Amino acid sequence: RKEVEQDPGPFNVPEGATVAFNCTYSNSASQSFFWYRQDCRKEPKLLMSVYSSGNEDGRFTAQLNRASQYISLLIRDSKLSDSATYLCVVNDYKLSFGAGTTVTVRA
Amino acid sequence: ETGVTQTPRHLVMGMTNKKSLKCEQHLGHNAMYWYKQSAKKPLELMFVYNFKEQTENNSVPSRFSPECPNSSHLFLHLHTLQPEDSALYLCASSQETSGVYNEQFFGPGTRLTVL
Numbered sequence: 036r037k038e039v040e041q042d043p044g045p046f047n048v049p050e051g052a053t054v055a056f057n058c059t060y061s062n063s064a065s066q067s068f069f070w071y072r073q074d075c076r077k078e079p080k081l082l083m084s085v086y087s088s089g090n091e092d093g094r095f096t097a098q099l100n101r102a103s104q105y106i107s108l109l110i111r112d113s114k115l116s117d118s119a120t121y122l123c124v125v126n127d128y129k130l131s132f133g134a135g136t137t138v139t140v141r142a
Numbered sequence: 143e144t145g146v147t148q149t150p151r152h153l154v155m156g157m158t159n160k161k162s163l164k165c166e167q168h169l170g171h172n173a174m175y176w177y178k179q180s181a182k183k184p185l186e187l188m189f190v191y192n193f194k195e196q197t198e199n200n201s202v203p204s205r206f207s208p209e210c211p212n213s214s215h216l217f218l219h220l221h222t223l224q225p226e227d228s229a230l231y232l233c234a235s236s237q238e239t240s241g242v243y244n245e246q247f248f249g250p251g252t253r254l255t256v257l
Contacts, residue, residue, distance in 0.1 A: 039184065069245075078232060078248035079185070122185070129198065130246070132185040 041133035055109040058123030069124040113140045146249035154255045163218040165233030173238040174216040179230040223256045
């Protein structure tokens with residue numbers, strides 16, 4: 036089983052829609068979790084950390100479910116600029132990256 | 143210069159060549175990383191340096207040789223590479239505290255093609 040698994044997508048959504056996707060991890064002792072965003076042919080950049088109680092940053096909401104070992108990212112009111120690949124990152128004393136979920140927002 | 147810079151941005155080399163990738167961070171961080179990103183695959187952590195000391199080597203072939211002369215500079219020396227080594231090589235830095243992984247800042251990467 037892969038350490039971090041993501042649905043590769045692509046998720047094609049119209050502007051203004053809500054899109055959500057999950058990331059599962061295999062190590063129950065994982066310490067911390069992150070979502071990074073990577074635009075085409077660019078480097079990854081931190082989007083948000085994921086806290087146990089869940090957290091929100093504007094239109095983005097991240098949730099952690101330790102019992103089922105997954106984290107989620109929800110994007111509300113999608114913008115064209117949200118089109119990117121979203122990387123799930125899990126820290127279990129080393130950083131493990133998922134292969135990414137591609138989101139395409141269309142006009 | 144700000145953030146994390148990498149040179150060259152693109153590199154084409156033959157299997158018998160020797161080349162080096164350079165990374166420099168201007169953020170005052172104490173940890174630096176090399177990652178490999180192949181198409182449709184997760185980022186693969188290759189090396190970690192913390193306070194200039196190598197703390198992790200994820201079973202990387204010896205044809206990849208890292209060097210960290212100080213906490214701001216990181217090199218990846220390449221020799222006798224294989225075509226399957228063609229990928230995007232990303233450098234990152236972060237401020238590590240007591241082994242806790244904090245936000246990593248990535249450079250723009252070097253797109254490597256091995257012929």
